[in-house]
Amino acid sequence: MRILHTSDWHVGKVLKGRNRLDEHIKVLAQVVEIAKAERPDLVIVAGDLYDTAAPTADATRVVTRALSALRRTGAIVVAIGGNHDNGPALDALRPWADAAGIELRGSVRENPDELLIRGQTEAGERWQLVALPFLSQRYAIRAAEMYDLSAAEANQTYADHIARLIAKLSEKFAEPGVLNLLTAHLTIVGATAGGGEREAHTIMGYAVPATVFPPNCHYVALGHLHRSQSVISPCPTRYSGSPLAVDFGEEENVPSVAIVDVGTDKAARVRDVPIPSARPLRTVRGTLEQLATVNLPDAWLRVLVRETPRVGLREDVQEMLPNALEVRIDPEMLPNKAGERMAQRAGRSPRQLFGDYLDNRGNAEDGVRELFDELYDEVSSDS
Incomplete structure (x- = not known):
């Protein structure tokens, strides 16, 4: 069969x-x-x-x-x-x-x-x-x-x-x-x-x-x-x-x-x-000069650009590569702030970290910090 x-x-x-x-x-x-x-x-x-x-x-x-x-x-x-x-x-x-x-x-x-x-x-x-x-x-x-x-x-x-x-x-x-x-x-x-x-x-x-x-x-x-x-x-x-x-x-x-x-x-x-009928999908990366050498006319492209972000960069890439469905800055070009964030958290208490979170969120509602303190004290005492 x-x-x-x-x-x-x-x-x-x-x-x-x-x-x-x-x-x-x-x-x-x-x-x-x-x-x-x-x-x-x-x-x-x-x-x-x-x-x-x-x-x-x-x-x-x-x-x-x-x-x-x-x-x-x-x-x-x-x-x-x-x-x-x-x-x-x-x-x-x-x-x-x-x-x-x-x-x-x-x-x-x-x-x-x-x-x-x-x-x-x-x-x-x-x-x-x-x-x-x-x-x-x-x-x-x-x-x-x-x-x-x-x-x-x-x-x-x-x-x-x-x-x-x-x-x-x-x-x-x-x-x-x-x-x-x-x-x-x-x-x-x-x-x-x-x-x-x-x-x-x-x-x-x-x-x-x-x-x-x-x-x-x-x-x-x-x-x-x-x-x-x-x-x-x-x-x-x-x-x-x-x-x-x-x-x-x-x-x-x-x-x-x-x-x-x-x-x-x-x-x-x-x-x-x-089944070769569908258009292939390809990821390409490089500077504008390097991307100008890409020759994949039959593929849908994801383009990772190795350039400093600026107005009009996406349009320049899409003009160069009309089949680009996604254009973004290569993640390797972006600053890695993970270490910086870890350093900022080091040595800080849960109360301080929660306060920073509320500040970043723009949350100034009365009683939220006090409620967190009560809950934290209750959990800490149980442990």
């Missing part, structure tokens, strides 16, 4: 005020061309189809047309919601998706059986796929309660909830002669962040160990981290990465999709197919 694994499209992304819809159209058109050439049996889009929970009509049009075009290649298409997506809104598109032959799962709903998708290739190979959309900590307990967990179990960590959900959803993986697959939008402990993910959803509170995946799974297709990479796991597990660099934190990533060949008696073999 052959799988095309992609994720993190982030359609609708605006970079430093620049709309990138044309780039997304080109990128997704190339993904479709790869599907036509590779002829996968299954296409998995592992979350974050959109960059925002309220996508524009244009962004919705691009995503739905891309999914439809992938379906017309003859592959079964499965797409799940990510943390940037509006899961219930994706679920509201289910009637359209069902009519188009697309398996769309936006959120974890009351019927967990909907998250297990079954199919068969033209060659007769049977497969089953657990499709787990992004689940925030806020809703993890609510989702876990569907499986009649005890109160003690419901108080377990987010990772425990995810592990229990996956274990419940993959119970049928014991069936012989069936290819077992799983897709999810998760941060895995030990994986390398791609630089552009929303930090609030990639912190350790949202990270889960790879041991949540069942060892009898033949391939796990992950989304969320934008750098393509394999993950050490009880079963073959991989992030496909994003098909374009979402922001300048990802400029070193190689946009790609993953092509996976796997069978019940054949270990998963993965190869990345690059």
